[in-house]
Amino acid sequence: MSIRTISRRQISEEEKPVFHKHVCPPKHSGPPPDPVAPTVTIARNLMVTINLPLPDGGAVPMWIIEDPDDQVGGQVFPSKMIRVVEGDVVHVRTGVKTNTHTIHWHGIEPTPMNDGVGKHSFEVSGNFTYQWLAGQSGTYFYHCHKNTTLHFEMGLYGLLIIDPPRGEGYVAGFNPPSHVIPYDVEALWVVDEIDSRWHRELASTHDAFMQKCDPNDPSAPGPFTQNGFLNDFRPDIFLITGVPRLDDDTPIMDPAVAVYAKVGQTILLRILHSGYTVQRYTIGIDAEAIAFDGRPFGVPPFGKYSKPFAISAGTPFTLTVARRIELIIRPKRPGVFPAQVEFLHDITGRRLAMARTVINVS
Amino acid sequence: MNRRDFLRYAVVGAAALTLDGCMKRASVQPPTHHSHRTTSYSLNISEALVEMVDGTAVYMWLYEDPMKGPSFPGPVINANEGDRIILSITNTLDEDHSFSVPGVVESGNIAPGEKKVLTFTVPATGTYLYFDSLNAPVNRILGLHGAMVVLPHDTGNNPYTNPASAVRELFNDLGHAEHFPGEPWIAERTRIWLFTSVDPKFNQMAMEGKLINPEELVNSYLPRYFTINGQSGAFAAHDHNNVPSGRIGQPHLIRLLNADVDFHSPHIHGNHVYVTAINAQTRDNAQFVDTFTLAPMDRVDWLLPFMRPPDIPGDPNMPLRELVKNELSKVLGDVPQSPLTYPMHGHDELSQTAAGGNYPQGLVTTWEITGDLDGVDFPSVH
Ligand SMILES: [Cu+2]
Numbered sequence: 148m149s150i151r152t153i154s155r156r157q158i159s160e161e162e163k164p165v166f167h168k169h170v171c172p173p174k175h176s177g178p179p180p181d182p183v184a185p186t187v188t189i190a191r192n193l194m195v196t197i198n199l200p201l202p203d204g205g206a207v208p209m210w211i212i213e214d215p216d217d218q219v220g221g222q223v224f225p226s227k228m229i230r231v232v233e234g235d236v237v238h239v240r241t242g243v244k245t246n247t248h249t250i251h252w253h254g255i256e257p258t259p260m261n262d263g264v265g266k267h268s269f270e271v272s273g274n275f276t277y278q279w280l281a282g283q284s285g286t287y288f289y290h291c292h293k294n295t296t297l298h299f300e301m302g303l304y305g306l307l308i309i310d311p312p313r314g315e316g317y318v319a320g321f322n323p324p325s326h327v328i329p330y331d332v333e334a335l336w337v338v339d340e341i342d343s344r345w346h347r348e349l350a351s352t353h354d355a356f357m358q359k360c361d362p363n364d365p366s367a368p369g370p371f372t373q374n375g376f377l378n379d380f381r382p383d384i385f386l387i388t389g390v391p392r393l394d395d396d397t398p399i400m401d402p403a404v405a406v407y408a409k410v411g412q413t414i415l416l417r418i419l420h421s422g423y424t425v426q427r428y429t430i431g432i433d434a435e436a437i438a439f440d441g442r443p444f445g446v447p448p449f450g451k452y453s454k455p456f457a458i459s460a461g462t463p464f465t466l467t468v469a470r471r472i473e474l475i476i477r478p479k480r481p482g483v484f485p486a487q488v489e490f491l492h493d494i495t496g497r498r499l500a501m502a503r504t505v506i507n508v509s
Numbered sequence: 510m511n512r513r514d515f516l517r518y519a520v521v522g523a524a525a526l527t528l529d530g531c532m533k534r535a536s537v538q539p540p541t542h543h544s545h546r547t548t549s550y551s552l553n554i555s556e557a558l559v560e561m562v563d564g565t566a567v568y569m570w571l572y573e574d575p576m577k578g579p580s581f582p583g584p585v586i587n588a589n590e591g592d593r594i595i596l597s598i599t600n601t602l603d604e605d606h607s608f609s610v611p612g613v614v615e616s617g618n619i620a621p622g623e624k625k626v627l628t629f630t631v632p633a634t635g636t637y638l639y640f641d642s643l644n645a646p647v648n649r650i651l652g653l654h655g656a657m658v659v660l661p662h663d664t665g666n667n668p669y670t671n672p673a674s675a676v677r678e679l680f681n682d683l684g685h686a687e688h689f690p691g692e693p694w695i696a697e698r699t700r701i702w703l704f705t706s707v708d709p710k711f712n713q714m715a716m717e718g719k720l721i722n723p724e725e726l727v728n729s730y731l732p733r734y735f736t737i738n739g740q741s742g743a744f745a746a747h748d749h750n751n752v753p754s755g756r757i758g759q760p761h762l763i764r765l766l767n768a769d770v771d772f773h774s775p776h777i778h779g780n781h782v783y784v785t786a787i788n789a790q791t792r793d794n795a796q797f798v799d800t801f802t803l804a805p806m807d808r809v810d811w812l813l814p815f816m817r818p819p820d821i822p823g824d825p826n827m828p829l830r831e832l833v834k835n836e837l838s839k840v841l842g843d844v845p846q847s848p849l850t851y852p853m854h855g856h857d858e859l860s861q862t863a864a865g866g867n868y869p870q871g872l873v874t875t876w877e878i879t880g881d882l883d884g885v886d887f888p889s890v891h
Contacts, residue, residue: 150568153581155560155744162747164843169743170870173842180835183822236822254799256779256818259849260836264778266746266869267850269841280822294868296858356866362843366743368564375866378732378859423857425772442781442797448688452675452783452795467774467802469856493772493857494730 158366166365170358172265174247174272180260183278185238187231190216193241193248193271193291194303196350199224202393207343207384208350209302212250212291215242224389225337225421226305229289233311235281243271246353251292252307253469254441255279264292284311284319285441286417286471288337296377297355300345304421306337309441318415318473320437321445321455328437328475330415334406337389338488338502340382340422380423385490385500398485398503406506414476414506420466424499425491429463430474432484432506438473460484478508547593551575552583552608554600554619554641554653561734562741562863562870567709568716569652570602570641581739582703582768583655586639588631589662590670599624603718609642610657618643634659634669635789636701636764636808646770646805647721650730651712654768656701659789666693668762668810672791679783679795679812683760689814690882691758698761700753702775702853703739704803704872705768706732706860730770735860735871742863742870746852754848755815756880757829763811767803773860776800779818779851779876782811800856813876818849828881830888837887845890848879 158166195213198206214221221227231237241250247270251263257279259267270293290304311317311327320328349355356375361367385392387404399405408414416434420426437444437455444453458464458474466472478484484506490499557579558566572583588594598619600606605618614629641653661670667680684693708730714721737745745751753761763782767773781797787809795812803809817825823832829849830837837847854861854873863870880886 150556150558151579152558152566153560153579153739155562155564156748158747165747166743168842168844169746170867171842175841180839181823181833251778252820253776254781256781256820258818258821258833258836259779259846259851260839260841261821262778262851264852267778267852267875268846278822280820282819296861296868299858356862356868358867358870371563371864371870372866373563373864375862375864377862377868378865380859423859439796440781440799444794444796448686449781449797452679453797454794456794465802467772467800467857469774469776469800470798470802494770495727 155366163362163365167360167362169266171360173269175269176271176273176275178276179278183236185236185278187235188238188240189229190214190240190242191250193243194245195222197222197224199389199391201384201391207341207346209346210298211302212305224302226303228306228308230308230310231281232314233281233284233309237279237281239277240274241271241277242274247272247293248298248303249292250277250289252277252279252287252289254285254287281309283441284309285438285443286419286473287441288419288421294354294357297345297349300342300423306335306419308417318437319443319446320475321443326443326446329413330475331412332406332408332414334414334416336387336404336416336418337421338418338426339386340424340490341384341386342380342382343384344381382422382424382490382499385502387488387502387504392502395501396503398505400505404504408478408506408508410478410481410508412478414478416474416476418466418472418474420468420470422490423468423493425465425467425493427463427465427489427491428487429461430458430484430486430506431460432476432478433460434458434474434476436472437475440471476506481508483507545591545593547595549595549597551597551599554598554602554606555579556602557581559739561707562744563867565709567707568712570648570715571652572655581652582705583639583653585655585701586657588657588659590631590634590659591662592631594629594631596627597624598627605643606641606648606653607643608639610637610639613637615642631659633789634661635786636766636810637789638766638768638806638808640768644721644723647711647723647726649768650705650726650770651715654705656703656764656766658701658764660696664696666695668694668696669786669791673793675793675795676785676791679785683814684758691760691815694760694762694812698753698755698759699764700751700761701764701766702737702751702874703766703768704773705736706771707734707736708732727770732771733865734863735855737872737874742873746873746875751874753813753876754879756884756886757815757817757878757882759815761813761815763813765803765809765811767805767807770805772805772857773803773872774800774856775803775853776856777813777851777853777876779849779878780813780816782813784809785812786810815878817882828883828885830881830885838890840890847887847890848877849887850875850877
């Protein structure tokens, strides 16, 4: 008996536009379609290439989203953080200088044209002003959503923090009746890995391995690229908040990463997984998890089905790509408490590398 | 219910089990009764060439509903808690295979040409993965897997029999509490998103009758295609069986399963989701997330509340059809912006590729908001 075939389904005439748009979104520019007066206006340009120095004296090219209004710190990796206050109506004037890009506000939930996903709206060519409400304080990030496999890996992302109305120094969390928790020290761990081969070989190919598409036959197999390697990620550089680690054993002491606090202070640690591996964290001091993904546990109404949970010193926890966790740490005694991230292969589970840092309590 | 499904019920009586190869689950539920029922069904373990998103035909091993032919993944088994199932499984292939739902039923080796009859009790409500447990994970990743969905006898507005209190409260609040205006959840508003991937070099070895060493597979597996319910990219994103669709206030339950050897990190736009169960255990701590982890073999239930997307500025009492009427009237790239559509995709972005590129022709689908809370649909534009 010959082997039967399960064919791809045939698409109808009516489906052709959405199949075409799926890989070849239209280009668009201009103001938001239904503008509301902003309380905050921010500028971001895509994109700028910078060289990230490595501990061995070399460097790796990164693509970043720049803040053109900041002549001093506007071109950094990870891309410059956006920080607004809950209730802000935010406009981001987005300038695209090369090819097309988008910005997606991960965890923020506006309309599709402000969500920055090409196949659900458009890719920005020239300028577009994204509009969204900072509806719930918490830890978010923003990133380019075009050929994302490559563009996110190349560095087109940054943290996005929404502070509660009381501003920095407070974070939403279970603490009735106010449901804000004051903190003294804030730490931001943005944990990433880099496959330097991607950065060397694809640094000038925004559209690397993307499919050509034919509006008259958008599901035709012919225009598919057959030789890409964006399914093959072999990281060789491991970083916390843009600081590459030296080796498995040497802790990163850079103050952008290592935490310095005093007994009696409250530390808020925000972690974003911005790589592609499975990351296993172990922190040598008791912590309490107060939120995932910008949604505080235990805070009514939407958080009332959840509650904060303890992570005892030395107990590992795992994050996968794009997840965020907020931890509150209240050190009770002085000491240098180790923290580590193990980067695990997403199929074999083998440890590829480790990055260490410390929480230094005086 | 289509004609064939109707006939099948007619044949087996008030069956409490449906096997649905064309993924029209949820819309097809048999009559339910308090008394536990026994249902008989058949599956073949067989083979087929499955066309991937780029047209490449890949040899796969599949569970097959003999009345419908092979499907990738296997047919959805819909069942009710406590019922008995008599499952006849025939192995039509040239090597031993099995049928396993850990903790529920384990066939042991089924020899080539052999038919085994398994009798088991349908387990507690939740989402289960059935698969061939032999030579793990080889036989599973070559296609021998599918979803089993267990509902209570009287489902009503909650998919679980004895949920943890947080999950019970959540389902009670939908359509009742002030923060969840609209309707309660109903069983029809369910979708299954079963993830896996394909590395054709191992499928080729299977076609040639070569033995595949599981350690070798895990160590050299390079997924080339990523699928949701057997489809990728635009095909997965525009199949209504995958796409939750409704107005604001019409919550959907999504049952995610990971048959892959790879971790996945699915991310949804437009709404956060509640994690109501992991591996058929309801959660006392139902977190509200936009991204979650599925290790290999994990099953995670999400409650997608179909809230008004919370970060649209403007008067929260104005219907969206008025507040964002310019956007809803736009046509971009020959596609109307009404209804409001959002993606769900793997954020381990390797999973967004096919054949190493072709973004976004991987593990991606869509959900759509078709109208306002007051029952008025968004205008359609042509
Ligand atoms: Cu980009």
